[in-house]
Amino acid sequence: MSKKVLAIYYTQSGQMGDIMGNLTAPLITAGADVDVVSVKPVVDYNFPWTGSRFFSVMPDCVLIVPTELEPFELKHERYDLVILGYQPWFLSPSIPSNSIIQHPKFRAVIKDTPVVTISACRNMWLNAFDRVRKMLGQADAKHVGNVALVDRHPNFVSFITIFYWMLSGKKERYLNIFPKPGVSETDIANVHLYGDILATHLQSGNWENLQHELVNNGAVNIKYPLMVIEGKARIIFSIWARFIAKRKNKMPWISAFKYYLFIALFLGAPILLTLDAVFLRPFTQKRIGAKKLHYLLLN
Numbered sequence: 001m002s003k004k005v006l007a008i009y010y011t012q013s014g015q016m017g018d019i020m021g022n023l024t025a026p027l028i029t030a031g032a033d034v035d036v037v038s039v040k041p042v043v044d045y046n047f048p049w050t051g052s053r054f055f056s057v058m059p060d061c062v063l064i065v066p067t068e069l070e071p072f073e074l075k076h077e078r079y080d081l082v083i084l085g086y087q088p089w090f091l092s093p094s095i096p097s098n099s100i101i102q103h104p105k106f107r108a109v110i111k112d113t114p115v116v117t118i119s120a121c122r123n124m125w126l127n128a129f130d131r132v133r134k135m136l137g138q139a140d141a142k143h144v145g146n147v148a149l150v151d152r153h154p155n156f157v158s159f160i161t162i163f164y165w166m167l168s169g170k171k172e173r174y175l176n177i178f179p180k181p182g183v184s185e186t187d188i189a190n191v192h193l194y195g196d197i198l199a200t201h202l203q204s205g206n207w208e209n210l211q212h213e214l215v216n217n218g219a220v221n222i223k224y225p226l227m228v229i230e231g232k233a234r235i236i237f238s239i240w241a242r243f244i245a246k247r248k249n250k251m252p253w254i255s256a257f258k259y260y261l262f263i264a265l266f267l268g269a270p271i272l273l274t275l276d277a278v279f280l281r282p283f284t285q286k287r288i289g290a291k292k293l294h295y296l297l298l299n
């Protein structure tokens, strides 16, 4: 196969690197010329994080403020397929990811080109997906496929374990009680299957049924409660981000946001979901169905 593929991503822990490796392996086996580019910011975000640094990036994430990236080379001017690997930070594409998408070199290469996105996060990726999709559209890319990998454990469990991972740098079982954080090893290994599907479509150059096949093989799962939470959080995060960005001394407000987040998740979310189950969900099935199709990239 004489097809050219660009696979570009950022990663801190290496998780997205492993995922990209598994996704591109079948393409390489099929004979495609795969250009794998791991991008780094000039001033990288030290991993593991400290608590205050972690929360301090929230306004720039939500307001999609880019950071300067180290120069990166692309082997070709045009590709048959571009794969973008990204991770949500605060319900938005991570700052390095938004910087890739806004980079003139990347924008030039995705113009009129099929793009497949793959995200790996705790479990809240819907808003980030919307924003990435919009930016890809503004650059005239053809968004033909999406894979959304998540930590499948319950929301409050992964909330605890992700902090352990992000603040210790160890993708291990916290206190030997909690499950391992992040996307499971099985799910990372299974990404190979999505690579096989991509290889077939790359070969034929027909992208029409790609997303159906990906979805039928479990590449995207929509959880209604998380869709409700993200729907509300998107507005509230935006208000917080704009407010904090205007403050001279941001740290006290970042700290206030942190406490807000804990209260919102453990107290606000259950109340919101109960109200939704009684007053909205039974009467808005059609709208919910359409929204799910949108996030499955099937509409």
Ligand SMILES: Cc1cc2nc3c(=O)[nH]c(=O)nc-3n(C[C@H](O)[C@H](O)[C@H](O)COP(=O)(O)O)c2cc1C
Pocket: 010, 011, 012, 013, 014, 015, 016, 017, 054, 057, 087, 088, 089, 090, 091, 092, 120, 121, 122, 123, 124, 125, 162, 166, 182
């Ligand atoms: C600052 C920060 C904010 C994050 N916010 C979210 C989020 O809003 N939703 C989510 O599901 N995961 C979130 N995560 C987890 C990341 O999406 C990702 O899974 C994790 O950072 C590992 O990615 P890596 O490949 O860069 O190591 C966040 C991580 C960081 C560091």
